[in-house]
Amino acid sequence: MNIEDFEAYCFDLDGTIYLGDELLPGAKEILNTLRKKGKRILFITNSPTRTRAECQKKLEDFGIEVCREEILTGPYIAALYFAETFPDAVVYVVGEAAIHTEFEHMSIRMTDDPLKATHVMVGLDRSFTYAKLQRAMDAVRNGAKIIVTNPDPVCPVPGGLIPDTYAIARAIEVASGQSIYEVTGKPSVFYGNRILQTLHVEKEGCLIIGDRLETDILMGKFNEIQTCLVLTGIARPEDVDRKKIYPDFIVEDLHSLFADMAYA
Known part of the structure; x- marks a missing residue:
């Protein structure tokens, strides 16, 4: 073709x-x-840091006409994955606002208590800290599965690269001693x-x-x-x-x- x-x-x-x-x-x-x-x-x-609505706005700012239904993002796909595969999950999120927003739209339950989590959802988190690593590790060592939005180790930006989701996910994997369960993106x-x-x-x-x-x-x-x-x-x-x-x-x-x- x-x-x-x-x-x-x-x-x-x-x-x-x-x-x-x-x-x-x-x-x-x-x-x-x-x-x-x-x-x-x-x-x-x-991209684990943008909702579909945010991607739509960015494209429209470039003068590109698009409707929201023409966009799939990392957080949206992750929310669909949980809705279809683990609808009763309780998720501890390591990530930015886009994941929380898309999960809320699909009524995916989230928790700040790692010991209540059935899954740890990992996306790019530009405010990732040692404390977050500790909580994610605790959740996984308590039985939670590691789910990852995307397997990208780095992300291109003007002038170079920045660390992406997989760098964080692998840190949690190493600390917890458990392998990543699924990459949804x-x-x-x-x-x-x-x-x-x-x-x-x-x-x-x-x-x-x-x-x-x-x-x-x-x-x-x-x-x-x-x-x-x-x-x-x-x-x-x-x-x-x-x-x-x-x-x-x-x-x-x-x-x-x-x-x-x-x-x-």
Whole structure:
């Protein structure tokens, strides 16, 4: 299948559509073109620090039209996971406001008492402290399972990288002596299934576009969905052979996604 022939296109956000507060080359043009051609669009981010509403506002601030139903985020997917898999869970959260907000929307019970927790939900927490590590460790040693929003060790920002969720999750894993039970975000099959359910398309009609081999591209492999690596974020061309994760397409940026298509 040619890259312009898919029914639906799923775009990662950080490193694909934008980087920090900078819209990346070709993003708005390609999205406008796809909409005018009647293609379905979904934004799929592992970001554990933004709700769907916050992502919607950020995109709209860039001048990109989007409805909330076209956005999947790390906290939203995690809340869906608990609602469907562990509806009676009591969760101790290591993370920022977005996780609490999405959990509250889906009536997922949370606790500040680690000894009452059945699960520890871990996302990026930029106010992570030794005390939080202690409480999370106590919860897991008391029997709670470690659930993680995303397996990213670092996150791209203008000028470099910052530590991401997995750095915190691994600290809890090491301190507690228990392995991570589940990663709900990309590249999980749970996330991949939610993409297809949201878009109402068969996997053959969907293309995942992102900048990370271990999440965006690997999720496509796990779910038999074709993928396109864009080189505006984390991954570099030499990483493909080194990590042996092979996308179906590779482009420099979104502006070169459809080289032969006239932009709307």
